[in-house]
Amino acid sequence: MLFYLALVAVSLIFFWVGRRFSYWKQLGVPYVEASFPFGNLKxxxxxxxxxIAQDLYVKLKSTGKKFGGTFFFVSPTALILDLDFAKDVFVKDFQYFHDRGVYCNEKADPITAHLVTMSGTRWKNLRTKLTPTFTSGKMKMMFPTIVGVAEEFRKGLLVEAEAGGEVEMKEFLARFTTDVIGTCAFGLECNSLKDPDAEFRRMGKKALTLSTMDFLRRILTVTFKDVAMKFNVRLSNPDVANFFMNAVRETVEYREKNKIQRNDFMDLLIRMKNAEPIEGGVRPAPTRSPQQCEFSTRGFDRSKRTHC
Incomplete structure (x- = not known):
C-alpha cells in the first residue's frame, strides 16, 4: 500500500514539475530549457x-525578443533583454512590477523584513520613508567617515609592506569593506582591519555562509513559498540576526541617551524614526535592524567583488 502511495506521490510531483517547466512554452515565449530541481541555476x-544570469541573457538575446523565459528553480522568471523595455518595467509600468516575489516572514524572521523582500503597501510605505535617506547630498555626508576608514586601510597596507610578507588582498579588502559598512550603517568601530577576528567580521562571514540545510530552506521558500510561510521557515541565522538586532538597538539607545549625532546611515534612520507621527501616545517601532542587515550583507558582497 505504501509503495503505491509513494508511486502516486512521485508521479504527481513529476506531473507538477513538468507543468511548471512548460509555462513559457505554452505562452509562446522563447526560453532556456531547465532541469529539476535547480531550473536554470545549475x-x-x-x-x-x-x-549564470549573463549566460542566460546571451542565449536569449539572439531571439530578438524584448524578454525571455527562465526558471528560478521551478518558478518561471522573466529575463528582460531590451533596454527600452527595462525602462518601462522600472519607470512607466513600475506599479505592476515592484513586488519581487521574495520570501519574507516578518513574524518568524523579522530580520528578513527589509526593502528587497517586502511587497504591497508595506513595501511602498517603507520605500517612501527610506528614499530621502539616499539622496546624493546625504551620501556625501558619509564621505569623511569612509575616508577615515580608508586611511586605516592605507596604514595597514604600509605595515604589511614593511613586514615584507605577502598580502591576501581579497581578505584585506573584505576587512576594509566590513569596517566601512559597520561605521556607516551601524555607527560602530569594527576594527577588523586591525583584528581579522573581530566580532563584526565573524558575523559578516556567518551571514554570507550557507550550509546545505540553509540552501534547502532557500529552495523551499522559492518553490513553495506558501508552505514555507505556514511552517514559519526561517532563513536567517539566529546568532547573526540577534547580533545585528542588538547592535542596532544598543547603538540607537546610546546615541539618543547621549544626544550623539553622526553623518551616517544610522543617524539618518534615527531622524526618520523620530519624525514619524506618534499614534496613541506611542511612537511606531522603527524597522531599522532589517535595513542595516541588508545594507551590510548585500553591500559587503557587492563592494568586495568590485574591489577584487
Missing part, C-alpha cells in the same frame, strides 16, 4: 548568480 554553488 552550478550556482560554484558560480556567482551574476555569471
Amino acid at each position: 552550478g550556482m554553488n560554484k558560480r556567482h548568480l551574476g555569471y
Whole structure:
C-alpha cells in the first residue's frame, strides 16, 4: 500500500514539475530549457548568480525578443533583454512590477523584513520613508567617515609592506569593506582591519555562509513559498540576526541617551524614526535592524567583488 502511495506521490510531483517547466512554452515565449530541481541555476554553488544570469541573457538575446523565459528553480522568471523595455518595467509600468516575489516572514524572521523582500503597501510605505535617506547630498555626508576608514586601510597596507610578507588582498579588502559598512550603517568601530577576528567580521562571514540545510530552506521558500510561510521557515541565522538586532538597538539607545549625532546611515534612520507621527501616545517601532542587515550583507558582497 505504501509503495503505491509513494508511486502516486512521485508521479504527481513529476506531473507538477513538468507543468511548471512548460509555462513559457505554452505562452509562446522563447526560453532556456531547465532541469529539476535547480531550473536554470545549475552550478550556482560554484558560480556567482551574476555569471549564470549573463549566460542566460546571451542565449536569449539572439531571439530578438524584448524578454525571455527562465526558471528560478521551478518558478518561471522573466529575463528582460531590451533596454527600452527595462525602462518601462522600472519607470512607466513600475506599479505592476515592484513586488519581487521574495520570501519574507516578518513574524518568524523579522530580520528578513527589509526593502528587497517586502511587497504591497508595506513595501511602498517603507520605500517612501527610506528614499530621502539616499539622496546624493546625504551620501556625501558619509564621505569623511569612509575616508577615515580608508586611511586605516592605507596604514595597514604600509605595515604589511614593511613586514615584507605577502598580502591576501581579497581578505584585506573584505576587512576594509566590513569596517566601512559597520561605521556607516551601524555607527560602530569594527576594527577588523586591525583584528581579522573581530566580532563584526565573524558575523559578516556567518551571514554570507550557507550550509546545505540553509540552501534547502532557500529552495523551499522559492518553490513553495506558501508552505514555507505556514511552517514559519526561517532563513536567517539566529546568532547573526540577534547580533545585528542588538547592535542596532544598543547603538540607537546610546546615541539618543547621549544626544550623539553622526553623518551616517544610522543617524539618518534615527531622524526618520523620530519624525514619524506618534499614534496613541506611542511612537511606531522603527524597522531599522532589517535595513542595516541588508545594507551590510548585500553591500559587503557587492563592494568586495568590485574591489577584487
